[in-house]
Amino acid sequence: xxxxxxxxxxxxxxxxxxxxxxxxxxxxxxxxxxxxxxxxxxxxxxxxxxxxxxxxxxxxxxxxxxxxxxxxxxxxxxxxxxxxxxxxxxxxxxxxxxxxxxxxxxxxxxxxxxxxxxxxxxxxxxxxxxxxxxxxxxxxxxxxxxxxxxxxxxxxxxxxxxxxxxxxxxxxxxxxxxxxxxxxxxxxxxxxxxxxxxxxxxxxxxxxxxxxxxxxxxxxxxxxxxxxxxxxxxxxxxxxxxxxxxxxxxxxxxxxxxxxxxxxxxxxxxxxxxxxxxxxxxxxxxxxxxxxxxxxxxxxxxxxxxxxxxxxxxxxxxxx
Amino acid sequence: xxxxxxxxxxxxxxxxxxxxxxxxxxxxxxxxxxxxxxxxxxxxxxxxxxxxxxxxxxxxxxxxxxxxxxxxxxxxxxxxxxxxxxxxxxxxxxxxxxxxxxxxxxxxxxxxxxxxxxxxxxxxxxxxxxxxxxxxxxxxxxxxxxxxxxxxxxxxxxxxxxxxxxxxxxxxxxxxxxxxxxxxxxxxxxxxxxxxxxxxxxxxxxxxxxxxxxxxxxxxxxxxxxxxxxxxxxxxxxxxxxxxxxxxxxxxxxxxxxxxxxxxxxxxxxxxxxxxxxxxxxxxxxxxxxxxxx
Amino acid sequence: xxxxxxxxxxxxxxxxxxxxxxxxxxxxxxxxxxxxxxxxxxxxxxxxxxxxxxxxxxxxxxxxxxxxxxxxxxxxxxxxxxxxxxxxxxxxxxxxxxxxxxxxxxxxxxxxxxxxxxxxxxxxxxxxxxxxxxxxxxxxxxxxxxxxxxxxxxxxxxxxxxxxxxxxxxxxxxxxxxxxxxxxxxxxxxxxxxxxxxxxxxxxxxxxxxxxxxxxxxxxxxxxxxxxxxxxxxxxxxxxxxxxxxxxxxxxxxxxxxxxx
Numbered sequence: 001x002x003x004x005x006x007x008x009x010x011x012x013x014x015x016x017x018x019x020x021x022x023x024x025x026x027x028x029x030x031x032x033x034x035x036x037x038x039x040x041x042x043x044x045x046x047x048x049x050x051x052x053x054x055x056x057x058x059x060x061x062x063x064x065x066x067x068x069x070x071x072x073x074x075x076x077x078x079x080x081x082x083x084x085x086x087x088x089x090x091x092x093x094x095x096x097x098x099x100x101x102x103x104x105x106x107x108x109x110x111x112x113x114x115x116x117x118x119x120x121x122x123x124x125x126x127x128x129x130x131x132x133x134x135x136x137x138x139x140x141x142x143x144x145x146x147x148x149x150x151x152x153x154x155x156x157x158x159x160x161x162x163x164x165x166x167x168x169x170x171x172x173x174x175x176x177x178x179x180x181x182x183x184x185x186x187x188x189x190x191x192x193x194x195x196x197x198x199x200x201x202x203x204x205x206x207x208x209x210x211x212x213x214x215x216x217x218x219x220x221x222x223x224x225x226x227x228x229x230x231x232x233x234x235x236x237x238x239x240x241x242x243x244x245x246x247x248x249x250x251x252x253x254x255x256x257x258x259x260x261x262x263x264x265x266x267x268x269x270x271x272x273x274x275x276x277x278x279x280x281x282x283x284x285x286x287x288x289x290x291x292x293x294x295x296x297x298x299x300x301x302x303x304x305x306x307x308x309x310x311x312x313x314x315x316x317x318x319x320x
Numbered sequence: 321x322x323x324x325x326x327x328x329x330x331x332x333x334x335x336x337x338x339x340x341x342x343x344x345x346x347x348x349x350x351x352x353x354x355x356x357x358x359x360x361x362x363x364x365x366x367x368x369x370x371x372x373x374x375x376x377x378x379x380x381x382x383x384x385x386x387x388x389x390x391x392x393x394x395x396x397x398x399x400x401x402x403x404x405x406x407x408x409x410x411x412x413x414x415x416x417x418x419x420x421x422x423x424x425x426x427x428x429x430x431x432x433x434x435x436x437x438x439x440x441x442x443x444x445x446x447x448x449x450x451x452x453x454x455x456x457x458x459x460x461x462x463x464x465x466x467x468x469x470x471x472x473x474x475x476x477x478x479x480x481x482x483x484x485x486x487x488x489x490x491x492x493x494x495x496x497x498x499x500x501x502x503x504x505x506x507x508x509x510x511x512x513x514x515x516x517x518x519x520x521x522x523x524x525x526x527x528x529x530x531x532x533x534x535x536x537x538x539x540x541x542x543x544x545x546x547x548x549x550x551x552x553x554x555x556x557x558x559x560x561x562x563x564x565x566x567x568x569x570x571x572x573x574x575x576x577x578x579x580x581x582x583x584x585x586x587x588x589x590x591x592x593x594x595x596x597x598x599x600x601x602x603x604x605x606x607x608x609x610x611x612x613x614x
Numbered sequence: 615x616x617x618x619x620x621x622x623x624x625x626x627x628x629x630x631x632x633x634x635x636x637x638x639x640x641x642x643x644x645x646x647x648x649x650x651x652x653x654x655x656x657x658x659x660x661x662x663x664x665x666x667x668x669x670x671x672x673x674x675x676x677x678x679x680x681x682x683x684x685x686x687x688x689x690x691x692x693x694x695x696x697x698x699x700x701x702x703x704x705x706x707x708x709x710x711x712x713x714x715x716x717x718x719x720x721x722x723x724x725x726x727x728x729x730x731x732x733x734x735x736x737x738x739x740x741x742x743x744x745x746x747x748x749x750x751x752x753x754x755x756x757x758x759x760x761x762x763x764x765x766x767x768x769x770x771x772x773x774x775x776x777x778x779x780x781x782x783x784x785x786x787x788x789x790x791x792x793x794x795x796x797x798x799x800x801x802x803x804x805x806x807x808x809x810x811x812x813x814x815x816x817x818x819x820x821x822x823x824x825x826x827x828x829x830x831x832x833x834x835x836x837x838x839x840x841x842x843x844x845x846x847x848x849x850x851x852x853x854x855x856x857x858x859x860x861x862x863x864x865x866x867x868x869x870x871x872x873x874x875x
Contacts, residue, residue, distance in 0.1 A: 174743070176732040178722065195719065283418075287407065
């Protein structure tokens, strides 16, 4: 039973891995299109981790880019000193841990706030982080850090993206994960049923920050140039857009939306002067026609199995 | 002391602009619980309308101000009708994303139409160019006009909200939409009026900022918008007096931090104050905390 | 031996005194009713006992046979851990989750694997999840909800939602169960079924039950003792027979239908 449940995910991941590897080996995916793939991978990590906080735990955060920047700068400072693979891995680990720690520090006082108030507090937190990086000497201010060592190839990208997906999926299928979801559903009822809601809000928040830190570190180690303005309010909004578009509370929705939006954005790059206008108009249109996002709060696997069982039932009825 | 007074004068001017923009945020939030991200772009468009009135049509300050306010009023109502009204019963986050989309649309639509280049407001002449010295403190006529316009608009707003039918309807809808509807209040019209008033105030702020700082560009609304929103939250979101107090407070703090400390840190200080207020008094300076009924 | 002892419980909201000097004692295994007109402060008492509100004055102590524990100042989840569970008057299920998940979440506090176990599905994860699933399913089948275990809570009928509220409370493994108007909105037949259901779970789970109810037929049938609350104070306490003839109770309910009592 358990084994069969994991099979579709494993197959999807394996097919994706082989397909991109083959396309790259045959030269169909060139450096430019690989950059698009890296962006998609990073956005998947960002969106699914924000979905854990906002979609699953119900805590509205507008500061995800702040955590990403902590991962990015921490990793950059480490790989500058130690431009080796172990240095890169240390950078990812340290960046993610630093982001998670800040997540706990910020989360403890602010997660008592509800809804929009929390959103504003997290927005403020991200702006403060950005201003700090803007003013620190070690981060080189507004000019940022450049000519950083590049490590991320398809293997590393796949490892971290798929790893994030599997870990988040595992977590949501566990007792602590369900406790997080119960906070979204009804905080007072959850608390009365023995769920320490503060603990799980902070857990989800810092776990989200952790993976955002991973994404930041990957960004640094592929695009080798970072500056504070990359991680501004608009970046946080971009991530939120992916989450809402895919469906709050749907990991596969976030993955699909991350791919889709990046493809649209890449395609629109051919029309630089109207790119953002069209992107914005599309965003409004999608929300007007599908306010719950592409998948609502269900997963692709659930949708497919529902379809299959419907087809099965119909086939049976026809037999009769 | 003189330096301090000078900073205070500058802070009040900046604060007036924040307060005008904050009013729009707070009124819309009060009535449909939406952080209207497109609001800061209405302010930007107000600045552009004022700019074209003054340069192409050669209008003076006050007619330009009126045209900009009217234009923004229409724009605000249109945006509400097209993008927000269909989502009135949808999840609030979908509405928020729509507002973000609308904001991007206005920013990049403007950029497409008039290009991204920075425009300069025409230099003020005659009456508007006067300056005064009170001791060693310099006060420009522009600063006086900004403050006077802001105060006049705020008095008008207070009058509308407190004493007119539309204002009473606005307060009723923001307290309880369903009950207001049952009492025979046309909720849709009331929401439109709220957007109209808020947008007109933002339009006025846009022209004032153009006159005061001279340069405008399609992305000029983003940062002041964020800070005006902070001001609204600081004073207590949904509360009109809160937005005024918050606007002036944020404006003055920002100018003082740049004057005495490090101007690079001024945004951080603004947001740090915001977080502190939220933690200590989540409903804002003038707000009341309301618990959930079990 | 009393399992719950409440002394001088008082709660004021601003100038309003919602609950004033309430004393309650529940013997282990008892089924006690808490009745009173609307606005008498019954649900506020529940909120004070479960930590949703903190009392202005007074003490609440729970004694499950191994020493008395004060519940005052404890958070709701800690009170739940001590063995007090509740249902809500205005049903508060996890609406967009399945029936099974509603129950599994309530079993959360007995799960020993932590966040790392959840992330990596390692350690005792598999064993505990399996045990959790079996326990939840057996609870659901005891309560007649086994067929619905994959249904979303929001899609259940009203009566089933009330049952699920009780199932979820039982899943926390309580010694003391607080039921807030379990029969609200039910017709007489459903109420009669619920009455025997409550008696059954008390027997099967060895519970002490305190219940708020407006339906007098239910209260008078199954409660061994009754407290009557009016304007935040206890105006009468006794057996159903005593309460039925109490003058102050009749006065408090004057104009209200005493039902089939």
